[in-house]
Amino acid sequence: MARPYPRERSNAWFLERWPYRVFVLRELSALFLALYMGVLLVLAARVHEGSSAFRDYVDALQSPLYLAFHAVALLFALLHSVTWFQAVPKGLPLRRGEQRVAPALLIGANYVAMLALTVLVLVVVLS
Amino acid sequence: MTQAPSDATTIRLEIARYRPEQDERPVLERYDVPYRHEWVVLDALNYLKDHIDGTLSYRWSCRMGICGSCGMMVNGVPKLTCSAFLRDYLPGPIRVEPMANFPVERDLVTVLDDFMEKFQAVKPWIIRDGEQPLEEGEYRQTPAQLADFKQFSMCINCMLCYAACPVYQHEDEFLGPAVLALAQRYNHDSRDQGKGERQELIWSDEGIWDCTFVGECSAVCPKHVDPAGAIQQAKVESTVGWYRSFLAPFGRG
Amino acid sequence: MAEITQHDIVIIGGGGAGLRAAIAVAETYPDLDVGMVSKVYPMRSHTVSAEGGAAGVIKPGDSLEDHIRDTISGSDWLADQDAVEAFVREAPRELTQLEHWGCPWSREPDGSVAVRPFGGMGIQRTWFAADKTGFHMLHTLFQTSLKYARITRYDEWFASRLLVEDGRCQGVVALELRTGEVRGILGKAVILCTGGFGRIFPFTTNAAIKTGDGLGLAYRAGVPLKDMEFVQYHPTGLPGTGILITEAARGEGGILVNKHGDRYLRHYDLGEPLDLGDPRHPLFRTMELGPRDRLSQAFVHEQELGNVFEAPDGAYVHLDIRHLGEKTIDQKIPFVRELAKNYVGIDPVHQPIPVRPVVHYMMGGIDTDLEAATSLPGLFAAGECACVSINGANRLGSNSLPELLVFGARAGRGAAEWAREHPESSRAALEQQADVEEARIRDFRGGDGGTERIASIRADLQAAMESGCGIYRTEATLRAAAESIAELRERFRSMRLDDHSLAFNTELTGALELDLMIEIAEALVHSALQREESRGSHQRLDFPTRDDERFLKHSLAYRTEGVPRIEHRDVVITRWPPAERVYGRAHEAGAAERGT
Numbered sequence: 008m009a010r011p012y013p014r015e016r017s018n019a020w021f022l023e024r025w026p027y028r029v030f031v032l033r034e035l036s037a038l039f040l041a042l043y044m045g046v047l048l049v050l051a052a053r054v055h056e057g058s059s060a061f062r063d064y065v066d067a068l069q070s071p072l073y074l075a076f077h078a079v080a081l082l083f084a085l086l087h088s089v090t091w092f093q094a095v096p097k098g099l100p101l102r103r104g105e106q107r108v109a110p111a112l113l114i115g116a117n118y119v120a121m122l123a124l125t126v127l128v129l130v131v132v133l134s
Numbered sequence: 135m136t137q138a139p140s141d142a143t144t145i146r147l148e149i150a151r152y153r154p155e156q157d158e159r160p161v162l163e164r165y166d167v168p169y170r171h172e173w174v175v176l177d178a179l180n181y182l183k184d185h186i187d188g189t190l191s192y193r194w195s196c197r198m199g200i201c202g203s204c205g206m207m208v209n210g211v212p213k214l215t216c217s218a219f220l221r222d223y224l225p226g227p228i229r230v231e232p233m234a235n236f237p238v239e240r241d242l243v244t245v246l247d248d249f250m251e252k253f254q255a256v257k258p259w260i261i262r263d264g265e266q267p268l269e270e271g272e273y274r275q276t277p278a279q280l281a282d283f284k285q286f287s288m289c290i291n292c293m294l295c296y297a298a299c300p301v302y303q304h305e306d307e308f309l310g311p312a313v314l315a316l317a318q319r320y321n322h323d324s325r326d327q328g329k330g331e332r333q334e335l336i337w338s339d340e341g342i343w344d345c346t347f348v349g350e351c352s353a354v355c356p357k358h359v360d361p362a363g364a365i366q367q368a369k370v371e372s373t374v375g376w377y378r379s380f381l382a383p384f385g386r387g
Numbered sequence: 388m389a390e391i392t393q394h395d396i397v398i399i400g401g402g403g404a405g406l407r408a409a410i411a412v413a414e415t416y417p418d419l420d421v422g423m424v425s426k427v428y429p430m431r432s433h434t435v436s437a438e439g440g441a442a443g444v445i446k447p448g449d450s451l452e453d454h455i456r457d458t459i460s461g462s463d464w465l466a467d468q469d470a471v472e473a474f475v476r477e478a479p480r481e482l483t484q485l486e487h488w489g490c491p492w493s494r495e496p497d498g499s500v501a502v503r504p505f506g507g508m509g510i511q512r513t514w515f516a517a518d519k520t521g522f523h524m525l526h527t528l529f530q531t532s533l534k535y536a537r538i539t540r541y542d543e544w545f546a547s548r549l550l551v552e553d554g555r556c557q558g559v560v561a562l563e564l565r566t567g568e569v570r571g572i573l574g575k576a577v578i579l580c581t582g583g584f585g586r587i588f589p590f591t592t593n594a595a596i597k598t599g600d601g602l603g604l605a606y607r608a609g610v611p612l613k614d615m616e617f618v619q620y621h622p623t624g625l626p627g628t629g630i631l632i633t634e635a636a637r638g639e640g641g642i643l644v645n646k647h648g649d650r651y652l653r654h655y656d657l658g659e660p661l662d663l664g665d666p667r668h669p670l671f672r673t674m675e676l677g678p679r680d681r682l683s684q685a686f687v688h689e690q691e692l693g694n695v696f697e698a699p700d701g702a703y704v705h706l707d708i709r710h711l712g713e714k715t716i717d718q719k720i721p722f723v724r725e726l727a728k729n730y731v732g733i734d735p736v737h738q739p740i741p742v743r744p745v746v747h748y749m750m751g752g753i754d755t756d757l758e759a760a761t762s763l764p765g766l767f768a769a770g771e772c773a774c775v776s777i778n779g780a781n782r783l784g785s786n787s788l789p790e791l792l793v794f795g796a797r798a799g800r801g802a803a804e805w806a807r808e809h810p811e812s813s814r815a816a817l818e819q820q821a822d823v824e825e826a827r828i829r830d831f832r833g834g835d836g837g838t839e840r841i842a843s844i845r846a847d848l849q850a851a852m853e854s855g856c857g858i859y860r861t862e863a864t865l866r867a868a869a870e871s872i873a874e875l876r877e878r879f880r881s882m883r884l885d886d887h888s889l890a891f892n893t894e895l896t897g898a899l900e901l902d903l904m905i906e907i908a909e910a911l912v913h914s915a916l917q918r919e920e921s922r923g924s925h926q927r928l929d930f931p932t933r934d935d936e937r938f939l940k941h942s943l944a945y946r947t948e949g950v951p952r953i954e955h956r957d958v959v960i961t962r963w964p965p966a967e968r969v970y971g972r973a974h975e976a977g978a979a980e981r982g983t
Contacts, residue, residue: 010154011245012238020300024210027300030348094347098366105281154890172627172700184842188885188894193427195594198630198726200522201431217729239565240891246428250542258530260489271445272486274498280491287491287523291430316530323489 029090036087039080046076092117145169145220146227147178149190152238160238162229175215175223175230176204179242192242199356202290205297206242207231212294212354233297249293252309255335256317261328279324286319286364288357295351295361307340311351311361314342318364337372345369389560389821390570391814394422394539395806396799397558397574399546399601401425402432403521403788404770404795405580406528407481411799413535419803422572424541424561426596426896429529433582433594434791437521438633438722439505440513441788443478446502449510451475458786459963461507461678462779463923464939465614467959470757470775474786474793481792482514490527491516493719503719504638505785507678507970509671513785518633518722524788541572545896546600548824549577549608549766552816555809556608556766560824564896567889569828571821575809576765576802579605580795583749583771587908589849590701591746592624592631601772603903605753606910610761611943611954613774615907616915616925617750619782620858622682624745627700630730632723632742634784637675639719640668641708643682644739645694651704652677655685658971663710677970680781680924683744687858696741705739712736744858748787750778750924751911754943759798765805769798776941779958780923832895837883841898844882848875848901852908856915861929865916869950872909879905910944910951917953918942935965 017023021031046068053064067073095117096110144166152160165186167178176194183190194204197216204215209229220228236244266273295311296302302310317336321329335341345365352362396412398405401423409421425432444454454475459466486492486500493501493515505513516523532538543564550558550571558573584599585591606612622643623632637643642663645651650660658673669676686704689695695702708716708723713736716724727735752774759767759775770791777790848871855868879902886894920934921927940955 012152012154012160014235014237014303016303020303026350026353027348030346030350034346094349094366097349097352097360097363098370100363100367102278102281105277107281153888155888183894184840184846188840188842189888191886191891191893193431195427195431195596196433196436197595197628198436199729200519200722201427201433201435201594203427203431240888243891250428254533257534259534260487260531265487268480268483268487272483272492272500275494276498277494277496279498280494284491287526288519290435290522291428320489323491325487325489 032083032086033090036083036090039083040087042076043080043084088121142169142224145178145223145225147182148227148229149242150231151190151241152232153189154240160231164227169220171221173220175206175208175213175218175220175228178220178228179215179230190242191240200290202292205233205292205294207234207297212297214292214294214356217356233293235297235299235303236293246293249291249296249310249313252313253291253316256309256313257328257332258316258320260320260323260326261331262325263327273325275324282324283319283322286315286322286359289315289319289359289361290357292356294354294356298350298354300348301344301346305340305344308344309335309341311365312359314345314368315359315361315364318368333375336368337375342368342372389818389825390568391573391818391821392422392570393573393811395419395574396421396576396578396802397572398423398578398580399425399559399604400432400580400582400770400772401427401429401529401540401542402580402582402770402791403434403525403528404791404798405429405432405578406525406532407792407795408578408580408769408799408802409538410528410532410535411796412803413532413537415800416803416807417537419806420537420539422539422541422574424544424546424559424572426543426545426564426600428542429532429540430526431596432525433597434521434525434788436592436594436631437524437788438518438631439635439638440503440515440520440785441478441482441524441792442505442508442513442783442785443482443789444475444512445479445482445500446510446512449512453509454478454512456963457508457672458777458783459779460966460968461781461783462777463781463933463968464935464960464963464965465617465779465922465941465958466777467775468961468963469959471777472961473757474775474777474790477793477796478789481789481796485524485527485792488527488531490523493517503635504669504671504676505783506634506637506676506682507672507783508676508785513635513638515635517718518635518720521788545899546604547828547899548820549604550817550820551608551763552813552820555764555812557811557817559604560821562828562896562899564891564893567832567892569821569825571817573811573817575806575811576767578759578798578802579753579766579768579772580770580791580798581772583752584904584907585746585749587848587904587911588618588746588852589846590624590629590853592621592629593746598900598904599749599772599907600900600903601768602753602907605761605763605766605768606906606944606946608763608766609946610763610766611754611945612907612910612914613751613754613941613943614776614779614914615749615751615911615944616856616918616942617778617780617923618746618856618911619679619748619750619924620683620744621679621747622686622744623706623740623742624747625726625730626698626703626741626743628730629745630726631745631747632706632726632740633720634679636706636708636720636723637669639708639715640711641706642675643742644705644707645689646696646704647694649694650674651689651694652682652685655681655688656971657681657685673971678781679747679784681970683858684926686744698741701743703741703743706742707739708735709737709739748782750774750776750780750782751914755794757797758801759794760801765809767798767802769794780925828895828899831898832884832887832889832892834882834884837881839878839882841882841884841894841901844875844878845897845901845904848872848905848908851875852911856912859926859928860915861927862916865912869909869912869916872905872912876905876909906946910946913951913953914942914944939965
């Protein structure tokens with residue numbers, strides 16, 4: 008009699024193909040964003056404590072360990088933005104009549120918004 | 135578009151064989167078949183079955199990418215073998231295995247029972263409070279209303295998306311990409327009024343909320359149904375629905 | 388001992404006709420239960436591959452009378468006119484019913500169903516769902532069928548024999564692919580909906596499953612096969628694979644040109660080409676919108692004149708749709724673009740598509756009456772496997788999809804009525820027959836004394852059919868085919884299977900199919916031999932004209948222990964007496980009549 012071979016599960020599925028690896032990195036990116044938020048919060052707390060506390064913290068941030076962390080966090084932040092921008096049209100299928108608004112347009116709009124916000128922040132910081 | 139014909143005269147296939155009456159587990163067997171520029175993997179399998187080994191079992195029928203029978207793993211990626219050209223895998227070998235994430239009936243044939251059960255569970259038919267008599271003709275549906283669900287109606291049930299879905303691999307209960315897209319197909323059809331009946335199952339933990347949005351289902355879909363998109367949209371609708379019900383006491387009914 | 392299960396009605400085949408029949412039973416008599424036996428999961432059935440559309444009169448300016456007349460002249464007057472009338476009358480209702488079940492028909496801006504022109508039709512009347520009409524119809528029917536709890540499916544069960552006792556068909560014997568189990572599935576009525584048999588030819592649009600099993604089962608049970616000699620070659624298949632490029636490509640305005648860039652159809656009495664910029668292009672019943680038999684025959688003449696492209700995969704001409712523009716192509720015939728890109732590596736937006744005639748549809752089939760009943764009490768048939776006949780000597784494009792709905796529903800209702808009035812009889816005898824069949828299948832599976840591979844017998848059968856029963860035939864080619872088939876029958880006796888397994892043994896089902904394919908191929912060849920005239924798709928070089936005196940008749944092939952016995956039966960003519968079949972010129976006259 009027939010004896011089907013049971014379906015296989017792999018505990019290392021996320022290593023098996025590139026799309027899965029990228030997925031796991033995308034999920035992981037949230038962790039780095041959270042850690043970076045922590046850094047920002049501490050920074051805000053130090054500002055509140057006074058200028059010397061702030062300066063001490065800024066000095067500490069210049070340690071190689073922190074710099075490395077920032078570099079990694081930046082890469083993950085970029086990955087996070089790129090992957091989620093890429094995903095926007097999936098959750099938001101805008102239509103004009105029969106025609107779907109081109110996914111590239113939706114994704115592009117997000118990049119434009121990000122760029123505008125970045126410029127705005129830079130202007131505020133530098134002024 | 136078409137590459138220059140290759141000099142290859144044969145190509146090697148590594149095929150997963152599982153004969154339930156004699157094999158403990160699937161084993162790879164190697165076969166050399168003629169290489170032809172215009173052949174797809176399915177042509178090579180047919181050659182093999184007709185001329186070399188009549189015992190190989192696999193499903194196929196239309197050989198034009200519409201019946202959904204011939205999904206397999208080709209070099210580890212879910213593919214319709216009638217649309218996977220040998221020339222894209224030169225110089226070989228090409229590994230052909232049954233679709234991942236399903237039990238194996240035999241050789242390249244998988245067990246569909248779980249899929250078929252879930253398929254029926256989402257009530258994939260038009261549900262209405264009342265029928266308009268046929269004499270009054272068709273229900274009106276504008277091209278825009280049609281466009282709202284058309285993409286989700288293009289699914290050929292080939293199940294490649296299940297073979298690509300790690301959530302389905304690990305969660306037995308997960309309804310899976312094609313079935314959720316199918317529910318969305320009916321929920322978005324202007325003629326249908328059954329959203330409420332499907333809601334409980336679709337919005338449950340074995341429905342859309344099991345999905346972690348890996349997105350590979352849409353990447354492997356041969357018909358661009360975009361089940362990942364369907365699920366994300368359903369999540370948005372479910373969230374909006376939840377807020378609505380939450381705010382209902384203060385709303386205007 | 389074969390296990391036995393019982394239903395009120397057993398349907399063999401889960402394609403369009405089978406599903407429609409099952410739903411008709413469930414809706415008409417909800418107390419009856421249906422067993423649906425299909426060798427593939429229903430959504431894999433070949434209905435899925437139909438592309439262009441389904442004809443049904445709904446638009447102002449169209450009339451039932453016109454659809455009837457187009458169908459009859461398309462059939463070269465071999466269709467039964469009472470059947471055509473019933474068909475044309477019920478088609479719109481069936482198509483509307485499908486709309487209510489959710490079929491995503493393409494729409495007009497006002498939300499009504501859109502229609503398109505099709506070959507041989509004198510007005511736009513073909514409903515369509517882009518160019519995946521069959522796919523959407525099949526999935527709509529299958530999904531709708533799931534709501535009826537009294538439809539029990541036997542997916543991937545191969546029906547290998549009808550159970551006949553007391554002069555009535557009372558069930559089938561079927562093999563479960565998964566386990567190799569053989570079971571008697573009893574029903575007070577049985578409906579065959581197994582589709583056509585294009586696979587007896589080597590070059591066909593038909594899917595692998597289309598081996599004509601249902602015809603073979605009925606034929607062996609003594610039911611005659613009708614008009615088997617009429618084989619439809621579709622003029623536009625892709626060379627090599629035989630994949631269909633829908634007639635809708637021409638309905639939307641595509642043209643056929645030979646290697647000199649000439650719209651060669653104008654030399655074959657199909658009217659004059661209009662300029663592509665002319666708003667009247669494409670003209671109904673003219674040039675590219677002529678009937679399929681005439682277009683395929685024109686190709687053969689062009690080939691003889693050396694006007695076609697030659698290639699290793701076979702000669703071809705060009706189907707040019709470039710002038711439609713990318714937008715129309717993507718909206719109306721996107722599948723054409725997808726198929727051309729995938730399978731011949733060209734983008735029809737920028738290049739013409741190579742096409743050649745390819746075996747597409749069988750007008751002939753199991754002889755049934757208007758109620759889909761066969762001459763064997765309790766046995767019904769519908770869809771391509773049946774011959775009512777509405778298609779006569781040549782089917783018009785977009786008539787087969789409504790046919791399977793109209794006659795699928797009729798078969799369902801007819802079988803239900805029959806089942807209510809006829810209780811099961813002689814269980815013991817039926818069980819015994821099932822045991823005999825189980826033993827036969829066991830022998831098939833176990834047999835390893837032979838030397839012949841089924842693949843080689845099948846290939847030789849297909850080659851014999853192509854050379855003997857192609858677009859043009861003569862007594863000599865047909866006799867040669869008949870001899871080859873007789874030899875193949877002998878060779879089949881010493882066939883050998885590599886696979887003796889019980890689990891999903893597709894070599895075994897291949898052998899069971901081939902056994903029946905040889906039978907029906909023989910019926911086809913002998914029917915063609917007896918028809919000494921040329922009509923529609925049956926063109927005899929030795930009898931080049933239509934002969935209404937002798938052959939305004941259906942052929943009926945009966946199985947005997949020797950060669951098939953061929954009888955003839957008069958065609959039913961009611962209000963449309965046989966006339967010359969006119970295209971191109973007819974348009975002008977017809978248009979004038981209708982005041983357009």
